[in-house]
Amino acid sequence: MTDNKNLTDRNAPWRAELRNKITAKERAVIPRAKMSQLDPAYRVKTLNEEVNCGLSTDQAVLEATRCLDCPTPTCMEGCPVSIEIPSFIKNIQRGRADLAAEVLRRTSALPAVCGRVCPQERQCESRCIYHKMKKEPVAIGYLERYAADTERSLRKMGLSAEPQPAVSNDIRVAVAGSGPAGLSFAGEMARRGFKVDVYEALHEIGGVLKYGIPEFRLPNEVVDAELDSLRKAGVVFHANTVIGKTLSYDDLLNEGFRGIFVASGAGLPRFMGIPGENLGGVMSSNEYLTRINLMGAGRPGYATPVAHGKRVAVVGGGNTAMDSVRTALRMGAEKAMIVYRRSEAEMPARVEEVEHAKEEGVEFLTLCNPVEYLGDEKGRVRAMRVQRMTLGEPDASGRRKPVAIPGAIDEIEIDEVIVSVGVSPNPLIPDNIDGLDVTERGTISVNENLRSSLATVFAGGDIVRGGATVILAMGDGRKAAASMAAQLLEE
């Protein structure tokens, strides 16, 4: 049994030894690991095969060796949940990916997910000391994924212990929503001995990790393994249950729940309000991805229909837009385009997703803003009119504001449009729990401990943030668990 501190103590003998084994200079000349990936020509013909193949053990150990194990690691400042980055990496370097995973799990409920979907280039990796040395940062995301995936394989083979239910304190808590915030909260509370029931409106557990993110980026197997771990830790999941509808707030209190964590996500897709947006063939990315990822549309035997556009325009520049456009290619589109009003530099998507999309043949129409969709006699979209833009002064987001170029409007022939311009908070729960204060934007108001206007109700993730990342949602789940646990144990 390894003691806890030893895993993260920079001065532990094993770790000092690793540092002394090879000089910083020698480390710095090692090139950053390249993750192998499926060939673009092959992968666009498969719907569900993950593009990134992971690092081999040799690659991971070498990449971990690159890490200089800085005494004040700036990478951690870039992580929204302050993962002990050098500590997990050094555990990989000494050949103990299982212990690396243990370090990760202290701050992150879903390391295999975050290793795949976090925008590392803007978070941890952006702060790596190597930038100052004009070198590529340590591939922290790749290493996180490696540790979590190795742990999963070891568990599958029975070589690593599964989580055990903690000693119960018999206090029941409920969670509305089974996405990253809800799962992270559930794991944290179960670990503290609370009895946790998670309610999900859809028929599958996992929220956006299942309906939203495609398997070519996040395989269901990875999410299912995390759900299994939570079940083994004592968490009970209920699908097909809408809190505020199937079970009211009072029902939950009557059932004996003493705390409720609302993590219902940003469920409402935004549209642009331009003419023709309600034509057939124009849909939200949520609709498109849900049909395919959750409902199996387009796969043999599945009843849910989906449009198979030949010329598909995806409006937006975020990860969901990349997911949609790459899915469209895999569904047989001959031409799949990203239509984005700013330039590529301002795109919120992960750099890797943009690169993968390009490799797969996605066309990028940047500085283009749709202004109208044109339909045929049956009411189906046949073309879009786009306004060419140029970049002006920085706006509130700090990005240069797109400005229309007068008269520069083009018509582009298309037969399917996927609108991916963001989401708004889902009103279902705020509308159905009396006394729950919401902001002007419709998000649930919470204090610094993520407690709402009702003492028993906490909230986190996109229902509070309005549309953020998996890691921030997870961080909220963790934080809400700490506050709710403290409150309930004090009572």
Added chain:
Amino acid sequence: MYKITDKRYFSPKVVRLEVEAPDIARARKAGHFVIVICDEKGERIPLTIADADVKLGTISLVVQAVGASTEKICAMEPGDSFASLVGPLGKATRIARHEDGAVVCCGGGVGVAPLLPIIKAMKAAGNRVISILAARNKDLIILEDEVRAHSDETIIMTDDGSAGRKGLVTEGLETVLLNEQVSEVVTIGPAIMMKFVALLTKKYDVPTVASLNTIMVDGTGMCGACRVSVGGKMRFVCVDGPEFDAHQVDFDEMIKRMRAYD
């Protein structure tokens, strides 16, 4: 879970299923709907709740076989279970007591099923309720006895005259509008029927509510497949509806959108 306990045929293509769903039976109100999936690879189908029995913990669903999935559902037998069932979804019907005039409930085809709980609630609230049931022929008129039991007056309209009066629902409705003070009209049926009901009541300036049955996927506001234009604004049938001011609904756009996957 979600086991079918009873099945009755209204016609060869229309069945009434009683389904175990105790939480929904308890929570549902008139106007609410559910989403069912019949089997593992099935699609999510919205169905309005026709009735519920809190004691038995069952809800009643009336299903017309119009496509592959509804055909499968209609072929399900007592003892079979839905792969999933979620609800009650949507906003409940606003039930008002009208002192100054009658409430006319116009149902077309299987639209009569979701109309029944509204008829009951309108009657229970103390309204004078006139129900108009319309269908192509006699065999397609459903729930006539139940509707009669909760209505002050019931008018049957068939396209071929095989039952009641020959003619469209609007003809029956116009007769009522000409003969008595009407405070509210509620209509549920095919989109084209609701469109013409709305056009007629607009002429008579009678407030009218239509319950829309658009394409849906999740039914909780997430996908936007069900979006409609109401008074020029985009609304989601699943969370903002399913009932809207019929005079404000862009039925032509809605009808086109409903053909998206034909």
